[in-house]
Amino acid sequence: MVTIKDIANQAQVSSATVSRVLNNDMTLQVADETRQRIIEVAKQLDYKKVKSRANKHSEPETEKKQGIGLVIWGSEQLESSDPYFMFIRQGIGRECAKQGITVNKVLFMDDWDMIIADQELDGLIVIGKVHIDLLKQLTPIQHIVSIDYVLDDDYDSVMFDLQKATRHAMDHLFQLGHQKIGYIGGISYIRTLEGKVHNIDVRQKEYEAIMREKGWFEPAYLFVNDWRTEQGYLLMKQALELDDPPTAFLIGSDPMAIAALKALHEEEIKVPDEVAIVSFDDIPLASFVSPALTTVRVLTEDMGITAVKLLVDRFNGRDVPLHVTIPTKLIIRESCGTKT
Numbered sequence: 001m002v003t004i005k006d007i008a009n010q011a012q013v014s015s016a017t018v019s020r021v022l023n024n025d026m027t028l029q030v031a032d033e034t035r036q037r038i039i040e041v042a043k044q045l046d047y048k049k050v051k052s053r054a055n056k057h058s059e060p061e062t063e064k065k066q067g068i069g070l071v072i073w074g075s076e077q078l079e080s081s082d083p084y085f086m087f088i089r090q091g092i093g094r095e096c097a098k099q100g101i102t103v104n105k106v107l108f109m110d111d112w113d114m115i116i117a118d119q120e121l122d123g124l125i126v127i128g129k130v131h132i133d134l135l136k137q138l139t140p141i142q143h144i145v146s147i148d149y150v151l152d153d154d155y156d157s158v159m160f161d162l163q164k165a166t167r168h169a170m171d172h173l174f175q176l177g178h179q180k181i182g183y184i185g186g187i188s189y190i191r192t193l194e195g196k197v198h199n200i201d202v203r204q205k206e207y208e209a210i211m212r213e214k215g216w217f218e219p220a221y222l223f224v225n226d227w228r229t230e231q232g233y234l235l236m237k238q239a240l241e242l243d244d245p246p247t248a249f250l251i252g253s254d255p256m257a258i259a260a261l262k263a264l265h266e267e268e269i270k271v272p273d274e275v276a277i278v279s280f281d282d283i284p285l286a287s288f289v290s291p292a293l294t295t296v297r298v299l300t301e302d303m304g305i306t307a308v309k310l311l312v313d314r315f316n317g318r319d320v321p322l323h324v325t326i327p328t329k330l331i332i333r334e335s336c337g338t339k340t
Helices: 004-011 015-022 032-044 076-081 083-099 132-138 162-175 202-214 229-240 254-266 300-315
Strands: 067-072 102-108 123-127 144-147 156-160 181-186 189-192 195-198 222-225 248-251 276-281 294-298 323-326 328-331
Touching: 004 015, 004 032, 015 032, 067 083, 083 102, 083 123, 083 300, 123 300, 132 189, 144 300, 156 300, 162 202, 162 248, 162 276, 162 294, 162 328, 181 202, 181 229, 181 254, 202 222, 222 229, 229 248, 229 254, 248 254, 254 276, 300 323
Parallel strands: 067 102, 067 123, 123 144, 144 156, 156 323, 181 222, 181 248, 248 276, 276 294
Antiparallel strands: 189 195, 294 328
């Protein structure tokens, strides 16, 4: 009989890695090439899962586990560089393990030409902005839950209130006396049948609306490019070239804010004495950089957990669509000073 150890030896990885890959452990961080090699070796060796000796004869046969798929808005490279998506996936993986559900397919939208047959999966979780018409072309699956985007009124969704979170962050900067506030963020878009359609990010929209309400909006203080860490550095460099640069910045993600801190440090600009920063996500690294980031905490793992629970409710017969909003919290640290 072929064992986990046999597969591990041939694939040149540990037995623990083989076990977690074959059991669809979504919390395991392993290269796709390694994951695929393990699966191919298992197929070549005709590996078949068996029950433990203790339970093999005493337990009745159970029904086949329900399997779901993940559709992810961006690329695998984006996920690896921005923990936001990774933490959502970890929440999904943990709740699936708890519910006895397997994640049978993960599709990044850079490969959206793939087709998911309905017999392969019982449900789908979509992370990010993917239009419902594109999903309907991709798959006939009816049980779909979206995260960070509302497909339409007929499908469940899990969101956090970006408008409220942005206003809370901006109010904090106002309380500290800032009027010249800049924005650094990324270009958002929706995946559609026609391709990528530009969509102004809610953080940027709300920033502009708030600054216009105050009569303080300055187009030159708006810096937007790709949602990549290095853009935080490059956009901050651009901002510092202004004759009259902002005294504070709202930055769309922690990775971009951390890169922006590097740019400020290189220019010997003190944070928060000369420039204050507030960002979004509260990734673990946010509290360890110097100065530690003031940031909006987004409960990304809870978003993933909630999506799985909504999908299970659908499996159990719920017909009424639900739209769940996960709360956020402003975590005040050193990058913008303290409340007045």
